[in-house]
Amino acid sequence: MHDGHILYLAVADGRGHLMRAHLLRTLLGSRGIDVSLVTPSREGQAFLAALGSPSRLISAHFRLELGDRHVLDVRRTRARLLRYLLPDRCGRDLRLLETWARDADLVVNDSLHPALLAATLERRMRVVHVTGENIWNTTLAQLEADSNGPLRRAMSAALRGAMTRAFGRIFHTLGTECVSDRTWWLRPLVATPSRSREQVREALGVGSRPLAAVYLNPHYSAPEIAETLERALAARGVALYGVSEAFGGRQGWRARDARLAEVVHAADLFISGAGMAALEQSRAFGVPLLSLLGTQPEQLSNVAEVSQGGDRPPCVPVRVDAPGFVRELERGLDELRASPKRSDHKDELPRIQESWVRAFESLIHTARQESHHDSAFRRTGHRNGEPAGYGLGGR
Missing domain, CATH: 3.40.50.2000 (Glycogen Phosphorylase B;)
Structure with missing residues (x-):
């Protein structure tokens, strides 16, 4: 019963x-x-x-x-x-x-x-x-x-x-x-991590390198998106841990990961769309967010709301449908790499x-x-x- x-x-x-x-x-x-x-x-x-x-x-x-x-x-x-x-x-x-x-x-x-x-x-x-x-x-x-x-x-x-x-x-x-x-x-x-940052980083073998956790839903499927991220992160010495059903066959990517929240918690940078769960993970884990945006109205509203400030890590929006996408993504990466991780709020989860x-x-x-x-x-x-x-x- x-x-x-x-x-x-x-x-x-x-x-x-x-x-x-x-x-x-x-x-x-x-x-x-x-x-x-x-x-x-x-x-x-x-x-x-x-x-x-x-x-x-x-x-x-x-x-x-x-x-x-x-x-x-x-x-x-x-x-x-x-x-x-x-x-x-x-x-x-x-x-x-x-x-x-x-x-x-x-x-x-x-x-x-x-x-x-x-x-x-x-x-x-x-x-x-x-x-x-x-x-x-x-x-x-x-x-x-x-x-x-x-x-x-x-x-x-x-x-x-x-x-x-x-x-x-x-x-x-x-x-x-x-x-x-x-x-x-x-x-x-959002899920509560069951492993520490140190345990996750050791399991991934990234050592002291900066780590970017990337999650893209299936509607980010243009190959240029993955190619640009891979190239820009490698040029800056940042390890890529990518999750994407569209890019799951590429090196550094997998289609799904039930424990992705633990990788976000361990990361120095989070790259994702601007769904509320992604924004909450950024806040809860104290990880700066590079937000990739199309034209979905609620995600634009989400970013506008978090841009008003408050006790949360920085969020830099980048339009993936804009002609200057590559340049703006590289600028956003450089801006966020200079931003230290904030204290997290995972105890609230x-x-x-x-x-x-x-x-x-x-x-x-x-x-x-x-x-x-x-x-x-x-x-x-x-x-x-x-x-x-x-x-x-x-x-």
Whole structure:
């Protein structure tokens, strides 16, 4: 008998959603809560399997359209979304999810997958939306940019309605943590290193050389990106430890690494996109970040937010889609090499992980209370106390 069961849908456009799902499956599992993972991508399923987490598949019909330099094609993404909403696509996925969720206390949508947004509007399942604060804000801003477009207005209203009607919401944020009305704002979830810096560096055989940990999701696949990094780091005497599904066959790279956080912790420099998990690893481990950017709006917002200062290592953004990419990358490397590592905050990670676990434990407890009330209503026609509304709490 489990202390709870969660059906967890993680999109696979990057890999941060999948890593968060894997970490939560591990953390919640240690508390007796069973987490069943679902993803819309065979590549995402292989990524989870390499981490040790099995998963089920729904269709791959919906995804973001991203180029080989992390450039988001908004028009093609929107067209793909509209095709996905046809009954034979979204409807089929929704029926599968409903079947798998029959004994689940909660169904998690990480992040903004349209099938579970539709389910939320119809209140067909107890859906909890997990998403980045900046993903949410930039998605709304894109939809509302053309206020004269009736389709965009309808999509914006539907998105807001789905978030408001959700059973719960968890936003990972670079700002202040708080909770209000089944809504949590929490620091991004990252893994805690189990080895010391010295142990990792010894295992890698880098000696006293500076070490760069590089993680690039599959949408950084232009060969020039890897070639430029390899050449620039070698010219500066910096050892490269690269993780990339696109470049896994190159020297110094591997496709996946379940213990990458330990290498970031041991590194002198971190090179990655500007997802919230990467920014949190930079802060928690005190490692300067060279952030490779395309046009994905929330990553641009993430970098703008951390650039406002605070107690964190420097972050230098470099646009990989710009004509001056090589020159800017070399300039960024030189700037960050002159920046010493800051004191780290890894001692905060267990508290952050506990906050995520307690949020889900609270939602499961509330779900079971409501199930008890619903059962009592079916037996007697009277409720023993009405459940709280699903309204979106303020911030």
